[in-house]
Amino acid sequence: MVRRIASLFLVGGFLLLSSCASIVSKSSYPISINSSPSEARIVITDKKGVEVYAGNTPATIKLRAGSGFFGKAQYQVKFTKDGYDIKTVPVNFKLDGWYFGNILLGGVIGMLIIDPATGAMYKLDTEFLNETLSKSTASIDKTELKVYGINVIPSAWTKHLVIVSK
Numbered sequence: 201m202v203r204r205i206a207s208l209f210l211v212g213g214f215l216l217l218s219s220c221a222s223i224v225s226k227s228s229y230p231i232s233i234n235s236s237p238s239e240a241r242i243v244i245t246d247k248k249g250v251e252v253y254a255g256n257t258p259a260t261i262k263l264r265a266g267s268g269f270f271g272k273a274q275y276q277v278k279f280t281k282d283g284y285d286i287k288t289v290p291v292n293f294k295l296d297g298w299y300f301g302n303i304l305l306g307g308v309i310g311m312l313i314i315d316p317a318t319g320a321m322y323k324l325d326t327e328f329l330n331e332t333l334s335k336s337t338a339s340i341d342k343t344e345l346k347v348y349g350i351n352v353i354p355s356a357w358t359k360h361l362v363i364v365s366k
Contacts, residue, residue, distance in 0.1 A: 227265055229324040231291060233277060234258045236332045240281040244291075247274040265293050265322040272322050277329060284333040291329070293322040 233242055235257040244253040244261065252275070253261050267273040275291040 227318045227320050228262045229265060229327070230260055230262050231324060231327055231329065232258070232260045233329045233331075235279055235281075235330070237281065237284075240279045240284070240333060243278045243280075245276050245278070263291065263324070265320065265324065266318065279331055279333055281333055283336055285336050287331055287333055289329055289331055292325045294325050296321055296323040 235242075238257055240257045242253070242255060242257055242259060243251060244263075245251050247267060252263070253259075255261075257279070263273065263275060265273055272293050274293070277289045277291060279287040279289070
């Protein structure tokens with residue numbers, strides 16, 4: 201009888217002190233980042249602008265789901281490569297459905313303390329980023345000086361001509 205009561209307290213205590221999302225979900229998630237063309241430089245910053253990763257594509261990085269107590273993480277991935285436009289892509293987290301399992305299994309402690317503190321109440325919105333970078337128009341536009349003879353220029357240009365010397 202004493203064993204049975206002790207077992208009930210142990211199971212009851214486990215259910216009260218555990219949290220559903222922390223058991224089923226994670227506090228950080230891997231994300232795979234690729235680009236076309238490959239070998240683009242990536243810099244990942246959090247919502248405060250703090251750099252959390254820098255490297256080249258392809259890459260797989262683990263990002264934390266939470267950002268403080270009841271705070272959902274948000275990141276920006278900045279892609280750069282010579283000859284291509286800079287591209288910035290957001291990485292977002294959303295509320296994990298397992299968080300509501302606390303109503304049945306994790307109790308108030310899981311719902312109000314453990315999952316919000318660990319970030320386990322959030323999950324990654326996407327597991328893959330595969331971005332195509334656009335060729336930069338700045339590198340295509342070249343300024344140059346061309347010299348034309350008076351007999352070669354279009355007639356519409358002649359009204360804009362100015363005599364420099366006689």
